[in-house]
Amino acid sequence: MSVIAYGAARASLKSSGALLNRNWVAMRRAWILIISGAVESLLFLFAFGFGVGALVGDITLPDGTTISYTAYVAPAILANAAMMGVLAETSINVFAKFKWMKVYDGILATPLRPWDVALGEVWWALIRGGTYIAAFVVVMGAFGLLDSWWSLLAVPACVFIALAFAGIGLTLATLFRDWPDFDWMNAVVFAMFLFGGTFTPVEAYPAFAQPIVYIMPLYHGIELVRGLSLGQLGPMMFVHIAYLMALCLAGMWIAQKRLAKALYK
Amino acid sequence: MPHDDEILVRAADLRKSYGEHEAVRGVDFEIRRGEAFGFLGANGAGKSTTMRMIGCVSQPTGGELEVFGRDPHTQGAEIRARLGVVPQDNTLDGMLTVFENLVVYAGYFGIKKKVAKVKAAELLEFVQLSSRAKDQVSELSGGMQRRLAIARSLINEPELVILDEPTTGLDPQARHLVWERLFQLKHRGVSILLTTHYMDEAEQLCDRLVVMDEGRIIASGSPRELIDTHVTKEVVELRFGPAHTTELAELALTLNGIGAQIEALPDKILVYTDDADDTNAALEARKIHPTSVLARRATLEDVFLRLTGRALVEDEA
Numbered sequence: 001m002s003v004i005a006y007g008a009a010r011a012s013l014k015s016s017g018a019l020l021n022r023n024w025v026a027m028r029r030a031w032i033l034i035i036s037g038a039v040e041s042l043l044f045l046f047a048f049g050f051g052v053g054a055l056v057g058d059i060t061l062p063d064g065t066t067i068s069y070t071a072y073v074a075p076a077i078l079a080n081a082a083m084m085g086v087l088a089e090t091s092i093n094v095f096a097k098f099k100w101m102k103v104y105d106g107i108l109a110t111p112l113r114p115w116d117v118a119l120g121e122v123w124w125a126l127i128r129g130g131t132y133i134a135a136f137v138v139v140m141g142a143f144g145l146l147d148s149w150w151s152l153l154a155v156p157a158c159v160f161i162a163l164a165f166a167g168i169g170l171t172l173a174t175l176f177r178d179w180p181d182f183d184w185m186n187a188v189v190f191a192m193f194l195f196g197g198t199f200t201p202v203e204a205y206p207a208f209a210q211p212i213v214y215i216m217p218l219y220h221g222i223e224l225v226r227g228l229s230l231g232q233l234g235p236m237m238f239v240h241i242a243y244l245m246a247l248c249l250a251g252m253w254i255a256q257k258r259l260a261k262a263l264y265k
Numbered sequence: 266m267p268h269d270d271e272i273l274v275r276a277a278d279l280r281k282s283y284g285e286h287e288a289v290r291g292v293d294f295e296i297r298r299g300e301a302f303g304f305l306g307a308n309g310a311g312k313s314t315t316m317r318m319i320g321c322v323s324q325p326t327g328g329e330l331e332v333f334g335r336d337p338h339t340q341g342a343e344i345r346a347r348l349g350v351v352p353q354d355n356t357l358d359g360m361l362t363v364f365e366n367l368v369v370y371a372g373y374f375g376i377k378k379k380v381a382k383v384k385a386a387e388l389l390e391f392v393q394l395s396s397r398a399k400d401q402v403s404e405l406s407g408g409m410q411r412r413l414a415i416a417r418s419l420i421n422e423p424e425l426v427i428l429d430e431p432t433t434g435l436d437p438q439a440r441h442l443v444w445e446r447l448f449q450l451k452h453r454g455v456s457i458l459l460t461t462h463y464m465d466e467a468e469q470l471c472d473r474l475v476v477m478d479e480g481r482i483i484a485s486g487s488p489r490e491l492i493d494t495h496v497t498k499e500v501v502e503l504r505f506g507p508a509h510t511t512e513l514a515e516l517a518l519t520l521n522g523i524g525a526q527i528e529a530l531p532d533k534i535l536v537y538t539d540d541a542d543d544t545n546a547a548l549e550a551r552k553i554h555p556t557s558v559l560a561r562r563a564t565l566e567d568v569f570l571r572l573t574g575r576a577l578v579e580d581e582a
Contacts, residue, residue, distance in 0.1 A: 018375070105356040106370070109320055109352065
């Protein structure tokens with residue numbers, strides 16, 4: 001609708017960088033919040049990986065390889081951590097800035113455009129998500145869960161997950177009306193965490209449920225990270241990446257449209 | 266169309282509708298460089314909507330609008346880079362300190378951090394908030410927040426500063442502080458565009474103004490011109506004890522022929538006259554004895570009343 005809202009091509013790095021700077025200045029006094037997010041994921045790893053992993057022992061994958069259950073679950077929890085970090089940042093924090101604190105009202109009176117805001121928020125979410133990912137990978141390495149050099153590629157793989165969920169989170173932040181809407185989001189996120197291939201291979205589910213899992217963005221993220229950390233590569237990885245990138249771009253596009261509609265009225 | 270660099274804003278038959286509701290119904294005006302231009306009108310007259318269109322955060326639904334000779338439709342970001350905006354609700358960043366609000370905002374204009382810090386310190390000095398630099402915005406009073414918003418609007422050395430109701434909601438002392446800063450800006454030659462529903466504000470600050478009512482411009486000129494054109498030099502306010510609306514309307518009839526015009530308000534009768542002494546003598550001659558008689562010079566408030574039949578500020582006081 002809005003022509004004032006420019007296309008992606010015109011959103012410069014400099015403008016989105018100014019928003020990144022704003023978030024950095026605003027959050028640098030609250031680093032404890034960010035650290036707490038990383039700790040949560042590590043607790044999951046200990047509980048499911050080592051607690052449940054010790055009971056299950058080794059498992060055999062559909063392709064016949066046998067690995068420890070902890071090594072199987074850890075990449076999925078890493079993928080989950082990448083998702084949670086950016087989702088919290090983009091959905092809840094952007095919602096608060098947009099609807100409650102009216103931060104963007106002031107910003108859009110400057111040369112910054114909705115695209116710059118969307119891009120800046122995605123950068124920032126990536127930085128926050130990145131700290132979770134880095135902390136998690138270090139712990140995985142310390143516990144010997146990284147089996148091959150390929151596993152270092154789990155880090156960039158997590159970046160794709162972060163991008164996808166940054167886009168999704170931004171869109172949700174602009175669609176949500178009030179806090180109860182976040183309960184729906186959390187329910188869906190939890191369902192993805194439980195059934196997106198975190199604990200069991202998707203082949204273990206009944207046939208009718210499998211397509212639902214294939215739609216879940218987290219499933220593609222988990223498959224990507226797991227494949228890389230276990231050194232099992234395949235052409236499907238490109239499908240996973242494409243799906244995650246598509247979600248990122250679609251999410252950003254919808255979010256900036258919604259911002260423009262709400263603030264350029 | 267060739268652009269005259271001295272004309273900052275030009276609107277022709279500018280319109281804005283929200284669905285069925287027409288907020289701005291075709292207004293024409295030109296704002297020149299170096300002048301303080303005002304939009305005077307009651308709440309809901311369409312002033313803020315017009316400001317938002319000039320600020321390129323709202324798209325016109327009809328007519329023409331040019332800001333700095335550019336089209337807000339396609340060059341919004343370029344225009345906004347040259348504007349300073351003080352919105353009615355300040356829109357300060359509640360997560361940042363006073364100083365950070367200025368420095369971070371400067372970043373949105375691509376101003377380098379080092380330059381921004383120097384500029385921010387200067388501007389805090391200008392709005393007398395230097396001692397509050399490290400405070401959170403929420404710790405500031407309403408008047409201080411408005412002054413911070415004014416400082417913020419100046420960070421990019423704008424060619425035109427837009428202020429929407431700059432002193433609404435402020436106590437008298439805070440208002441005067443804001444006015445004093447705006448006078449300073451005027452003296453520096455900064456072009457100012459403001460909306461207000463306070464006639465004293467319009468009279469004091471504006472070189473030229475338009476009176477808006479129900480989305481239309483109903484009069485324009487300098488404050489002096491408006492008063493000379495639409496009302497008499499002086500006004501005599503008559504009060505008759507507890508008498509109100511209907512009784513005053515009846516009393517007004519008995520005043521027929523005194524002064525140039527008679528206006529019965531809910532609590533008093535206004536007699537427009539070129540000579541208050543003559544009016545008093547005429548009242549005496551007719552043996553009309555109000556409980557109080559106040560002679561004063563005519564103001565923009567009277568202009569608004571004459572033009573619309575309504576007071577500017579109705580629900581306050």
